[in-house]
Amino acid sequence: MSLKPPQTLHLTPGKRVLFLTKDPELIRRQLAGELDLKMEDLTVDDLLDDINTDVMTPAWVCFNHRPEDLAREAYAGLIVDGERLFERDALYGGDFEVIVSGHRKGVGSSRETAVQAEKWSGIKIAVAASFAPIHAANNINQGVLMTDHETLQRLQAGDGVPLEEFYREYDPITQLIVRHGGLFPLAKSVARKEIEWPANNTESRPMTMAEKVLARHALGARDRCVKPGDSLVVEVDGGYSHEFTTAQVQYFLEQEHGTDYRIEAAGRFAVFEDHLIYADEVPRMRPFMDKIERLRELQVEFQRHTGVQDFSAKDGVSPGICHEVAREVLISPGDFIQATDSHTCMGGCNNALAWGVGATEYANLIHSGFTTVEVPESIRFELVGRLPEGVTAKDLMLYILLEFARPQMTLNRVMEFTGPGIASLSMDERATLTNMATECSARGAIVEADEETYRWIEQRRPEIDGVELRQRAVEADPEAHYDGGVHTIDLASIQPMVAHPGDPDHGVPSDPTNGALVEEVDEVAIDIAYGGSCTAGKIDDLIFYHQVVAEAVEAGLTVARGVVFLIQVGSKSVEKYCRENGFMETFAKAGVTVIQPGCGACIGCGPGVSENDDQVTVSAINRNYKGRSGPGKLYLASPLTVAASAFTGRITAYRPGMFLQEQPQTI
Ligand code: SF4
Numbered sequence: 001m002s003l004k005p006p007q008t009l010h011l012t013p014g015k016r017v018l019f020l021t022k023d024p025e026l027i028r029r030q031l032a033g034e035l036d037l038k039m040e041d042l043t044v045d046d047l048l049d050d051i052n053t054d055v056m057t058p059a060w061v062c063f064n065h066r067p068e069d070l071a072r073e074a075y076a077g078l079i080v081d082g083e084r085l086f087e088r089d090a091l092y093g094g095d096f097e098v099i100v101s102g103h104r105k106g107v108g109s110s111r112e113t114a115v116q117a118e119k120w121s122g123i124k125i126a127v128a129a130s131f132a133p134i135h136a137a138n139n140i141n142q143g144v145l146m147t148d149h150e151t152l153q154r155l156q157a158g159d160g161v162p163l164e165e166f167y168r169e170y171d172p173i174t175q176l177i178v179r180h181g182g183l184f185p186l187a188k189s190v191a192r193k194e195i196e197w198p199a200n201n202t203e204s205r206p207m208t209m210a211e212k213v214l215a216r217h218a219l220g221a222r223d224r225c226v227k228p229g230d231s232l233v234v235e236v237d238g239g240y241s242h243e244f245t246t247a248q249v250q251y252f253l254e255q256e257h258g259t260d261y262r263i264e265a266a267g268r269f270a271v272f273e274d275h276l277i278y279a280d281e282v283p284r285m286r287p288f289m290d291k292i293e294r295l296r297e298l299q300v301e302f303q304r305h306t307g308v309q310d311f312s313a314k315d316g317v318s319p320g321i322c323h324e325v326a327r328e329v330l331i332s333p334g335d336f337i338q339a340t341d342s343h344t345c346m347g348g349c350n351n352a353l354a355w356g357v358g359a360t361e362y363a364n365l366i367h368s369g370f371t372t373v374e375v376p377e378s379i380r381f382e383l384v385g386r387l388p389e390g391v392t393a394k395d396l397m398l399y400i401l402l403e404f405a406r407p408q409m410t411l412n413r414v415m416e417f418t419g420p421g422i423a424s425l426s427m428d429e430r431a432t433l434t435n436m437a438t439e440c441s442a443r444g445a446i447v448e449a450d451e452e453t454y455r456w457i458e459q460r461r462p463e464i465d466g467v468e469l470r471q472r473a474v475e476a477d478p479e480a481h482y483d484g485g486v487h488t489i490d491l492a493s494i495q496p497m498v499a500h501p502g503d504p505d506h507g508v509p510s511d512p513t514n515g516a517l518v519e520e521v522d523e524v525a526i527d528i529a530y531g532g533s534c535t536a537g538k539i540d541d542l543i544f545y546h547q548v549v550a551e552a553v554e555a556g557l558t559v560a561r562g563v564v565f566l567i568q569v570g571s572k573s574v575e576k577y578c579r580e581n582g583f584m585e586t587f588a589k590a591g592v593t594v595i596q597p598g599c600g601a602c603i604g605c606g607p608g609v610s611e612n613d614d615q616v617t618v619s620a621i622n623r624n625y626k627g628r629s630g631p632g633k634l635y636l637a638s639p640l641t642v643a644a645s646a647f648t649g650r651i652t653a654y655r656p657g658m659f660l661q662e663q664p665q666t667i
Contacts, residue, residue: 018098020101021037047101050103057077057111059603074118097122106132115135129148130411133443138361141183151165171230173233200218206476228483233373236371237268239270241269241340241341245341245362246299265369266306272311277597282604320571333474334472342438345444346434348434351474377413378483379485384420386491449470454473495517498636526650530621531545542574544643548640553590568596568607570597601619610634
């Protein structure tokens, strides 16, 4: 499917350029063939920012695992006034070869389908002021060129642009991928010994935690030092895919290597059944159940064919959300982990380096056992003090999203969490920090290991060698350089936060960086309170929910009239903890619905999704992109705020003892 690009790029006569403008009418007229715009007619400010991958290929579109099928529904998630702006085949049949947007194209989930939908619609060049890191990597791996608005202006003026201008900013290995037209063509050239990987010759230097992990995994130059921008070929300790992505991995492996392909070191990799486990409970998903069933079957076929570890559902119950189970049983300090999901970064709480990759990259790495990496820059957060009562790691993360991610200080960097304040955070709270690195558009996140790290892992894996565990941990060198700076955060200064849903229909995206103090938010009545997902379905999150619910029950309250409160556990071990500690009885008394492990409403595929535009949800999940968890408005908040709001009926920060001191008005 991928062809080597020519040495000089020209626009193809008869092919078109599509500008994704903030004004939906301009998009509508371009799609209808009534308007051909030029870059000189517009400014970058006229173009849509923060186009997220859920908009490009919403979850239901990804039920098509063949790229040629999902391309027909490209941008199905771009909804204006309740209607699809891109009807079926709008991009596919529009003869476009360039697509243009504003800042941060491709934020959100790591789904490579977003790139495939454009590529298989005929797009050869994506133009934007900046691209989300995983999305950019997916473009590169799929052989889609990326450039800026100035270059587009030259192309539209009829100039030829040398291919070199599309890759010269990249590291040497990424340059090779672009020049070959994608990752698979390059991997084949390497297998045929037509090219050699560039050597890494970085001299001895102090390193960050992420740099140390990568240096240790570099093939051919193990234990040499590395620095940001170095190109490496690295060994991968492990990884996983889930039923939403595995079928594509299988598809690409068969396309590239034939149906009798084999993968290296199958025991290090795994499949999970977690994302679509309750899709049949969402009326909007029912038309897709055949496709979902096919995805499940294809994952089973893949697991049997390859022999990777199997975390399939048993009797319709998932063992848990992949990232939660992976940190419990698979990921160890010092590991380098790659999986087909943007929240793979959650594994960084175990002092590992982990990030999400697309199906192409994953298929390539499990086939070969290695992958290519450009060493990322780092940003360091030194945590001091202790969070006040009623404040959680989710509030800290919403604060970091507002103060550091919004001004792009975390963009494409590894977020390193260190300092004495770490000791005051449980492993589950540390996991909230690393989980939401992807909302910060960071490459990943890693937490310094301490005795609590080892205790937590050893408790779950009694067979593990504790000495080796400690030896594999990484810590930053005292003089390590942080391009993103070193930032001290006093945990005592953090207050309950929300991220509000913006006004997407009028160009203000619903975004996790829309932070605000709960006390600053006007009275917001809610319809749904949802506690769950990989970021908020851990044991400590359930303890938070239970703390509030128990207080409310003691005060004689039940969930507010007109509100549904759903809690979904992250894994079977979390569920077991809740049962053993009597949580389920408390939840039942309050009228809380408890759901078995899985992703569920977080991805619009389970109980708790909104059903119309007017509904308001307060949710402890990690992202509030419009449409992801139903059509309504979604506020992100901590587990404590979600639970307190469920009883007051409006977004409310939790204060210990609040229900006993004053009886809230129910709405
Ligand atoms: S819970 Fe949500 S964010 Fe986490 S892996 Fe599942 S779908 Fe992704």
